[in-house]
Amino acid sequence: MPRLTVAIIGGNEDGYSIYRMLKAVGDVEILGVADPDPSSPGVKAAAADGVFTTADYTEMVRLPGVDVLIEATGDPEIQMHLHRIKPRRTSIMEARALDLMLAVLREKEKLLEARRVQGELAAILDSVQEAIEVADSRGVIKYVNPAFTRITGISENERIGQNIFEASPDGALATVLRTGRSVVGHRTKVGGSNAEVISNAAPIFVDGKMEGAVVVFQHFTDVMNLMEQLRQSTSIIENLSDKFGQVTTSKYTFADILGNSAELRRCIQVAERAARTNSTVLLLGESGTGKELFAHAIHHASPRRDKPFIKVNCAAIPDSLLESEFFGYAKGAFTGAVKSKIGKFELAHGGTIFLDEIGDMNLNLQGKLLRVLQEMEFERVGGTQTIKVDVRVIAATNRNLRELIRQGKFREDLYYRLNVVEITIPPLRVRKEDLPILINNLIIKLNRKLGKKVKGLSKDAEEILYCYDWPGNVRELENVFERVMVTVDEEIFTKKHFIQHVSQFKASPERDIELIPIDQMEQLLIRKAIAKFGTSVEGKRRAAQALNISLATLYNKLKKSRTEDFTN
Numbered sequence: 001m002p003r004l005t006v007a008i009i010g011g012n013e014d015g016y017s018i019y020r021m022l023k024a025v026g027d028v029e030i031l032g033v034a035d036p037d038p039s040s041p042g043v044k045a046a047a048a049d050g051v052f053t054t055a056d057y058t059e060m061v062r063l064p065g066v067d068v069l070i071e072a073t074g075d076p077e078i079q080m081h082l083h084r085i086k087p088r089r090t091s092i093m094e095a096r097a098l099d100l101m102l103a104v105l106r107e108k109e110k111l112l113e114a115r116r117v118q119g120e121l122a123a124i125l126d127s128v129q130e131a132i133e134v135a136d137s138r139g140v141i142k143y144v145n146p147a148f149t150r151i152t153g154i155s156e157n158e159r160i161g162q163n164i165f166e167a168s169p170d171g172a173l174a175t176v177l178r179t180g181r182s183v184v185g186h187r188t189k190v191g192g193s194n195a196e197v198i199s200n201a202a203p204i205f206v207d208g209k210m211e212g213a214v215v216v217f218q219h220f221t222d223v224m225n226l227m228e229q230l231r232q233s234t235s236i237i238e239n240l241s242d243k244f245g246q247v248t249t250s251k252y253t254f255a256d257i258l259g260n261s262a263e264l265r266r267c268i269q270v271a272e273r274a275a276r277t278n279s280t281v282l283l284l285g286e287s288g289t290g291k292e293l294f295a296h297a298i299h300h301a302s303p304r305r306d307k308p309f310i311k312v313n314c315a316a317i318p319d320s321l322l323e324s325e326f327f328g329y330a331k332g333a334f335t336g337a338v339k340s341k342i343g344k345f346e347l348a349h350g351g352t353i354f355l356d357e358i359g360d361m362n363l364n365l366q367g368k369l370l371r372v373l374q375e376m377e378f379e380r381v382g383g384t385q386t387i388k389v390d391v392r393v394i395a396a397t398n399r400n401l402r403e404l405i406r407q408g409k410f411r412e413d414l415y416y417r418l419n420v421v422e423i424t425i426p427p428l429r430v431r432k433e434d435l436p437i438l439i440n441n442l443i444i445k446l447n448r449k450l451g452k453k454v455k456g457l458s459k460d461a462e463e464i465l466y467c468y469d470w471p472g473n474v475r476e477l478e479n480v481f482e483r484v485m486v487t488v489d490e491e492i493f494t495k496k497h498f499i500q501h502v503s504q505f506k507a508s509p510e511r512d513i514e515l516i517p518i519d520q521m522e523q524l525l526i527r528k529a530i531a532k533f534g535t536s537v538e539g540k541r542r543a544a545q546a547l548n549i550s551l552a553t554l555y556n557k558l559k560k561s562r563t564e565d566f567t568n
Contacts, residue, residue: 003029007060009082010072011035011042011053018070019045034060042072058085066090129218131197134204135173136212139164151219152193167191172201173215180210195219249351250309252296258441259434263426267294274421275301280373282358282418283396285425288475291396292356294425299352304392307351310344315357322365323381326372330383343380345372345389352392358418359399359410366411373417393418428470428477433538435465438474442481452485459545460495466533467546468502526557 004027008015011033019042022028032052035043043053054060057078060069069086070093071079079094086092131148135141144159159167164174168191172183182202189196199217203210254268274281275298283291292311299309317325328343344353355361361369372378377388395418404410428434443454457465470476480501488497529543544554 003027004067005029005031005065006068006070007031007063007066008033008042008046008070008072009035009057009060009078010074011037011040011044011046012072013041014074015040015042015070015072016045018072023049031063031066032060057082061085061087061090068093130216131218132214132216133159133164133173134212134214135164135177137177137210139166139174139177141167142212151197151217152190152195154190154192158192171215172199172217173213176201176203176213176215177210190217249307250296250300250305252293253300254297257290257293257297258437259431260437261426261431261434263431264434267423267425270421270423271298272301274298274423276303277421278302278392280392280418280420281394282420282422283394283425284401284422285396285398286427286471286473287398288473289425289427290474291398291425292354294423295352295354295356295394295396298394299354299392302352302392304351308348309352309354310348311354311356312344313356315360319362319365322361323368326365326369327378327380328383329381340380340383343378345378345391346387348391349389350391352394355393355395357397358395359397359401359404363409363411366414370411370414370417373414428473429532432466432533432542433536435477438477439465439481442478443485446482446485450482450485452489453491454485454493455491456493458492458494461493461498463545464495464498464502466542522557526554530558 006022006028008019008030012035015033015035019030019033022030030046030051032054033042033046034054034057036055037043038053038055046053052063058081060066061082066087067089068091069082071082079092082092128145129147131151132143132145133141133148134143141160141162141164144154144156146156148159149155164171164177168174168188171188171191172186175183175186180203182200184200186199186201187196188199197217197219199215201213201215204212204214254272257264257268259265271281271294281295281298283294285291295311296309299305312325314322324341324343326343326345328341328346331340355369368378372389372391373393376390377386379386401410401415401419405412405415439457443456446452447454472479480498483501484493484497490497525547526543529546530540533539533542533546540554541551544551547554549557
């Protein structure tokens with residue numbers, strides 16, 4: 001049978017509908033769609049399919065071999081014009097005929113959709129594991145699914161056509177048909193079999209009238225098995241929930257470590273190289289220098305970055321709880337252990353564990369930690385099962401571990417196990433050239449956090465911050481800036497805003513000092529400033545600012561000092 005060729009004039013909703021429906025008909029070829037609006041749905045759909053489109057409907061008439069022109073605009077002038085210019089062999093389907101055709105096609109589409117839904121529903125009902133039985137309002141059984149036969153042993157042919165009031169008069173389905181109300185959790189035996197089941201049944205209403213009922217049931221043994229599986233699954237979910245709530249990943253990268261001082265850059269270079277390995281890293285440094293920041297950055301740059309990063313503060317957890325915190329405990333291990341608990345090492349499997357303040361760990365636990373580092377295995381407290389883990393360890397402390405070893409407070413073998421890669425993070429007082437970038441970052445971050453508009457510091461404010469030794473390091477710097485920004489609304493901070501917060505500049509009672517010649521005092525101050533700020537050009541510039549002299553004057557005085565030292 002030859003294919004029918006059509007051209008559609010009008011890309012409106014009707015034109016789009018006829019295009020979509022004819023596209024699905026195998027014996028129809030759509031040659032083109034015409035509409036002056038290129039954004040009309042019919043034109044857009046045709047263009048997307050590679051079908052010819054035009055804004056001039058007369059071009060459709062000139063297309064060779066058009067059997068039918070479908071006029072979807074409803075415009076009488078276009079209809080008359082088409083009749084005048086169309087070839088004799090070409091037929092025209094006008095809007096009224098189109099409406100009839102659309103109505104027929106839509107009904108066909110609905111029928112196909114209904115059949116599709118019916119097929120999907122049948123497939124679903126046939127695949128479920130619960131038995132399903134449907135009866136009409138008179139009790140005649142109309143449908144049973146395969147699970148019904150599996151559970152009861154009664155075939156579909158035996159059951160369909162029976163009356164439920166005879167086959168199973170005391171069952172849930174018969175009860176619903178008699179009362180018109182749903183039944184839940186009904187335990188009974190299926191009529192005609194010895195299967196004991198748990199049933200749920202409900203009426204089927206159509207336009208407010210009960211047309212039948214449906215029952216869904218399972219074998220009682222299956223229900224009990226499901227309850228046991230649910231209990232086990234609940235236990236697993238609880239354990240996973242506990243684990244999920246404790247698992248974290250790294251929050252910082254090496255880009256978050258701010259500073260350009262030589263000491264800090266050396267630490268970052270070593271840490272970056274260590275990150276590419278699985279070696280244990282020991283981070284040393286005073287409190288507030290950024291040891292945890294380095295630990296996060298090392299994990300983030302490592303092949304384990306997508307695995308957990310677990311932190312344990314060894315100083316914050318009582319010694320009696322630290323072992324169970326590390327290794328977890330088995331159910332019943334002690335009073336109150338009503339369920340098993342996963343430890344930090346198990347949580348960190350595949351990732352990194354960060355042992356902060358490792359110098360505060362007791363000797364007994366140090367021995368157990370050493371075994372984990374050597375064997376990568378442990379037992380939960382009160383448990384007997386050996387658990388193997390793959391964990392990368394990063395430890396940190398602000399204490400002198402060598403001195404603790406001499407005092408017998410830290411195991412030497414654990415120290416050497418931890419100290420594979422040692423990184424000593426410099427305090428802020430020896431890298432004061434990093435203060436500008438740290439301060440600028442703090443101002444930006446705190447402006448955002450506190451809703452402030454601080455622009456910077458005055459010269460005297462910079463000077464007092466440079467002259468302060470910052471015993472609390474970067475953490476103290478952050479604390480001071482936040483306190484000042486919370487209490488001050490000015491855009492430029494001056495010396496008066498900081499002097500009460502940096503302790504070595506707080507007012508103190510006058511005391512007698514030894515009187516020495518002014519030139520000697522000047523040399524002492526210069527040497528102290530150079531020792532504090534360093535001998536680099538930037539250090540000398542800061543020293544000159546602290547002494548309130550020009551850089552040239554400082555160089556002259558240093559030259560004079562060296563000359564005097566040489567002649568003496």
